[in-house]
Amino acid sequence: MARALSFGLMAVIAAVAFDLALTPVVRAVSPAPAPAPTSDGVSVDQGIAYLLMLVALVLTYLIHPLDASSPYKLF
Incomplete structure (x- = not known):
């Protein structure tokens, strides 16, 4: 029974440690958008x-002015 209790305690400690290790990664703030x-x-x-x-x-x-002084009548 003590072995099962120690295995359960180790599993809980491992789960908490794993959660604490990944929490900053999961809750990380996304970078600001590019300007x-x-x-x-x-x-x-x-x-x-x-x-x-x-x-x-x-x-x-x-x-x-060059066109206005031209001898040719365009219009």
Whole structure:
């Protein structure tokens, strides 16, 4: 009977030790999510589009006086 009692006591101690060993792993806090990207490409594309529109506007105003003084009547 003493042997069964000592085996039962050892089983309980092993179960408690096993539980204490795994509890920090199971209850570990998950890492924080990664921060959002600072540039997802949309802002870069929009900046390029604004730059191209500005270039087109400048070219239009630079070419327009040359076209207005042309001897050819386009319209």
